[in-house]
Amino acid sequence: MSKPVKLSNASDYEAFLDKYDTFLIDCDGVIWLENIVIPNLREALSLLRKKGKNLLFVSNNSAKSRKGYKKKFEKLNIEIYDGEIFGSAYASAYYLKNIVKFPSDKKVYVVGNVGITEELESEGIRYAGAAEDVKFDSTDWTFANIKQDPEVGAVLCGFDININYLKYAKAYTYLRSNPGCLFLLTNDDSTFPASGSTFPGGGAIAAPLITALDRNPDAVLGKPNKPMLDCIVQKLSLNPERTCMIGDRLSTDILFGINGNLGTLLVLTGVTEEKDILAENARIIPDYYISSLGDIATLNT
């Protein structure tokens, strides 16, 4: 397999940037680490804008809607415009509305938090679950209490800090009993990094449903899965040949780019290390890699 090209000086950066019109950019590990902006990142994004590039920030994290992400960009003082954010919660709402044409007389049962429900609202999709099932007292509850809602035509499961048995039992019941009920995940990341460690992610939250139903989801809207790219390509009328995916994770970001025939740039500010892509047995290899996306800001000077 061919080795990735390392970008390390101004002429490398120029040649790389000339190849693409649009950059899909992962957030955590590329733009910021939790609440700390990667050095020179603001300047690097400013350079891309000055060169007339289209930017789209593409994140698997479904905890935030586009509105929620915008707040985070603004709080971290990073320039951001409407239409530049594409999180997995929005991808899920977009997919339901524009790809599967979810019927307006049906509802989505949501295992997840406000990031998901805000995006469903933005697309005019009716939903149940989410905040309404956060409070669950098992002491006065029996299995017979679960009321079937025949209007539920899809279950959408994302990361849910308020997961409980009631949500699992309801989601399971709809998927098992409601004819044609769709089973969608915002993303299938088994873990995510936080506080210097990792914790169970959206894919782990969905695992009880997959296990109990013995059924895989109909679609997963996060990277590296194709439905998310289908949404992006449709919405932005992208030319994949002139588009590059920039990310820090091989199994999500880089694989997403490879699967979609996009260019790929790995940054080393997140979870992947240089040795991971240079190893003899490396399986997922980006076209390019760079120490940090902040490095291209040197072109500004």
Place this chain on the structure above:
Amino acid sequence: MSKPVKLSNASDYEAFLDKYDTFLIDCDGVIWLENIVIPNLREALSLLRKKGKNLLFVSNNSAKSRKGYKKKFEKLNIEIYDGEIFGSAYASAYYLKNIVKFPSDKKVYVVGNVGITEELESEGIRYAGAAEDVKFDSTDWTFANIKQDPEVGAVLCGFDININYLKYAKAYTYLRSNPGCLFLLTNDDSTFPASGSTFPGGGAIAAPLITALDRNPDAVLGKPNKPMLDCIVQKLSLNPERTCMIGDRLSTDILFGINGNLGTLLVLTGVTEEKDILAENARIIPDYYISSLGDIATLNT
């Protein structure tokens, strides 16, 4: 594959009973259906006792300790003696104490309810989790809040009606960070029947840990897995040749008996139907089957 023998009259029953000294009997679907005793079941058990048979009630349900099961038998007016109950919660405690000799200076982190903690207490095993982590308010919580308890040397996960993200995050952290931390499940049933339907079971509750850790449990203490039989054989000094497993589920009860070289009797009062074992492609076949364990009570008359 040989066909199972159907027991349907007094001489069938006599010949069957003569082959075994000990009967391991599943509860739900054999003795009772939720809170209704199967017809003639009390009389059938009375007959077995009169013939001097040893009885052991073996259940995967970890929601009840032996004490909890005893109450249920008494409430349903079914004769029961100390030492006749072997649920997966007790099997887990027995396994920790007698098979792996769990160190007394270590604790078990419990994802589960009172059935499990009562049995750990009965065996003098220290634990954390369970009731102490039922209350979880995500609003003032951060991932940095998770305190490592270096004394946790095992995670034991069973069905947990009060499952929440805090328990998953803690269990995951111990299994990932504490050297040698054991990963045990009381059972791996993906679903269980209730109120005329099914719901996510103990195996589903454990799925986020298996997914996030990308690790299978070190032992599963419920049927059809061998560790449960190891505990029963050690505790009762059983002779497998003179022991018969009686149950209503092929994939748990009957497979458990087959795996342990026990005799097997399927009853048709639970989830399995006659066509399931007579089909050409049937894979798990009991030695014997009977409409209901209550039928053998006719020998009393």
